[in-house]
Amino acid sequence: MTPEDLDDVLDLRKRAFGPLSSSDNDTWRRAVLPSLGEGRYLGAFDGSRLAAAARLRRFTQWWHGRPQPMAGVAGVTVGPEDRGRGVGTRIMRAVVERATALGDAVSALYPATTPIYRSLGYEHAGAQYNVTLPAESLRGIRPSGPVKIRRMGPGDAAELISVLHRVHAAARSSGPVSWDEDTWSLWLENKDDFLYLAEDGFVVYRWRGGDMRVESLVAASPDTTKALWSLVGSASSIARNVVASVAPDDPVLWLLRERSHEEVTQARWMFRVLDVAAAVERRGYPAHAACDALVTVEDPLAGRRSWRLEFAGGSGAATPAEEAGVVLSVNGFSALYAGIPTGTLRMCGLMSGDERYDEALDMAFAAKPYMLDDF
Structure with a gap:
C-alpha cells in the first residue's frame, strides 16, 4: 500500500480495534511510513475499497542467543462487511509470501483468534x-x-x-x-x-x-x-x-x-518457520548438541519436503534429503523450533513417524521462548 491508503487503513482499524487519539494517530502514521516504503504493508481491495490490511514489522529476534531477522505480523484487520468471505485468509497468505520474498525465515504474531493463523502454518510457541x-x-x-x-x-x-x-x-x-x-x-x-x-x-x-x-x-x-x-x-x-x-x-x-x-x-504469541533451511542455519543451539535427524515438513504453502538436520558447535544446517524421517506439519516444525517437546507434538498430532530422532531434536531445539514486547 501507499501513503494515500492510510486514511482507509485507519478507518479499518477503528472498526476493528476502536479509534485512536489524535496524538496516537500521528505516532502511528510516523511509525508505518517506513513499512510502506519497504513494501511491508499489504491491502486487499474490493474494487477501489480497502477490505483488509496487514503489516509486516521488521524485527530482530533471538533464538538461543543468536539474532536473526523476523517478520512480525501486526494490524491484521478485515472490514466488518467482508468478514466470513475468506478475505482474512487471503491477506495472510499474501503476508507469508511477502515475508518470504523479503528474506525473512521466521515470523510471529499475537493472535486475536487462533484458527485462521493455524490454518496457514502458525502455531502457539511462547508468551509475554x-x-x-x-x-x-x-x-x-x-x-x-x-x-x-x-x-x-x-x-x-x-x-x-x-x-x-x-x-x-x-x-x-x-x-x-x-x-x-x-x-x-x-x-x-x-x-x-x-x-x-x-x-x-x-x-x-x-x-x-x-x-x-x-x-x-x-x-x-x-x-x-x-x-x-x-x-x-x-x-x-x-x-x-x-x-x-x-x-x-x-x-x-x-x-x-x-x-x-x-x-x-x-499474552500468547504464535510462530511460523517460513524457510526451513535459512531458519535452521540462522538459529543458535546448545554447544553440546552434536547430532542429526531426518525430518519431513508438510507446508500448505510450500509443499512437502524432507530435510537432513545437522547440529554441532552451537550451529545447525538443513540440507534436502530423499528419505522421509520424522513427519511434521509446518505448525509442528515451527513449534519444535521454538522448543516445544517432541512428546507434546506427538500427543497433539503435530508430529508422527520415526521416533529415533526425538531425543536429538529435543536436545537441539530446547528453549523457553518469551517476549517482552507486544506488537
Whole structure:
C-alpha cells in the first residue's frame, strides 16, 4: 500500500480495534511510513475499497542467543462487511509470501483468534509474561557495587539495540525481539515514559493508574539488574504494585525477599518457520548438541519436503534429503523450533513417524521462548 491508503487503513482499524487519539494517530502514521516504503504493508481491495490490511514489522529476534531477522505480523484487520468471505485468509497468505520474498525465515504474531493463523502454518510457541509485584518488595533490592545510570532519549536508540544484542547473547535468550533503530527512536520520544540507560542494561517504565508498568528491563550484570529494579521500586511510597513484562526465569523473581504468591498473566504469541533451511542455519543451539535427524515438513504453502538436520558447535544446517524421517506439519516444525517437546507434538498430532530422532531434536531445539514486547 501507499501513503494515500492510510486514511482507509485507519478507518479499518477503528472498526476493528476502536479509534485512536489524535496524538496516537500521528505516532502511528510516523511509525508505518517506513513499512510502506519497504513494501511491508499489504491491502486487499474490493474494487477501489480497502477490505483488509496487514503489516509486516521488521524485527530482530533471538533464538538461543543468536539474532536473526523476523517478520512480525501486526494490524491484521478485515472490514466488518467482508468478514466470513475468506478475505482474512487471503491477506495472510499474501503476508507469508511477502515475508518470504523479503528474506525473512521466521515470523510471529499475537493472535486475536487462533484458527485462521493455524490454518496457514502458525502455531502457539511462547508468551509475554506479565507479573504483578508489590512495589515495596523491589525497594529492598540493592546493587552491591556502583552502577552509572542516566536518562535516555531518541538519540540513544543505537546504543539501546547494542545492549539488547549483548544481553540476549549472554543469556542465550529465545524469543525476545528488538525493534529497528527508527522505531526505537520514535518510542524513546514518549514524554510519559521513564527511560534509563546503563552501560549494560536499560529500563522503560511509566505510571499506569496508581501502579507502575515496566515495559522492558534488561541487564547483563547482577549489579545493573539490581540497580534498575531498585530504581523502579523507588516509587513504592506512591505506587502499590509494579506490573512488569519479564522472562519466565527473570532474576528479579529470585531477588525478592518474599515470594509466595504471584499474579502472572500471559499474552500468547504464535510462530511460523517460513524457510526451513535459512531458519535452521540462522538459529543458535546448545554447544553440546552434536547430532542429526531426518525430518519431513508438510507446508500448505510450500509443499512437502524432507530435510537432513545437522547440529554441532552451537550451529545447525538443513540440507534436502530423499528419505522421509520424522513427519511434521509446518505448525509442528515451527513449534519444535521454538522448543516445544517432541512428546507434546506427538500427543497433539503435530508430529508422527520415526521416533529415533526425538531425543536429538529435543536436545537441539530446547528453549523457553518469551517476549517482552507486544506488537
